Amino acid sequence: AVLNVINAIFVNDAMESTRTDHDLRMQGELEETRLMLERLTAIFDKIESEGTGTGEISDRLFVEQVEREEMKMQFALLGLYYTDGLNFFRLLDVDANKSVGIDQFVMGCLRLKGGSLLIDTNILIEDTRALVLTTSRAHQNAIDSIGKELKGVCDKLCELERDKQERNKKLRRFAP
Known part of the structure; x- marks a missing residue:
């Protein structure tokens, strides 16, 4: 009986420790997401400041900026790796505008963070999907x-067959 009590105490302590670890992990993930949002917002603001100041980044400006080594390093620090801007x-x-x-x-960077090594594969999948749709329509x-x-x-053919049958009927009338 004493062993059961001691065993129950250890199990209870282990479960409490697991709950605490889970809470700590959740807090850590929330903090990491908050920091990533701040960093991504700063990167967006930096790229956008080089443009027209409309709150939007054009494809040309984006590619021009993200191909710089400094930007590649900033994205790499966030866990986003790409080969083609x-x-x-x-x-x-x-929305393809x-x-x-x-x-x-x-939101796009957060979505890609988990599968950042698959960025080029995702593009190939999108291109293939578009090609399949176009081809199937064609x-x-x-x-x-x-x-x-x-x-x-x-x-x-039906018209010709009817004409043939009518001619045959006419020929049979004149035939002896």
Whole structure:
């Protein structure tokens, strides 16, 4: 019985320790996210200050700025690695209007942070998806066009068959 009590005390202490560790991890993650938001906002402001001051960053300005070694290092410190600034921009520009605001920039970077090594793969997937959609539309249009042409050929064949049958009827009337 004494061993059961001692065992229960150890189990209880271990569970308390686990709860505390979980709370500490949650606080740490919240703090890390807050710091990342601050850093991303500062990076956005720095890039945007080189532009028109409209609160948006154009694709040209973005690529020009993020290809600089200083910017690559800042993004690397945040856990974002990329090989091509334009592909990085395309992943952030979710509405494809060739500019990103602070919300698209920050949320896009946070989204990519977990899979930052896959940025180029994400672009390839997006390009492939667009290509598949375009190709399937083109194929559907071709199938529709072929269907219309085939219907026209069938209609013409039916018309020729009717004409042939009418001629045969006329010939039979005159035949002995």
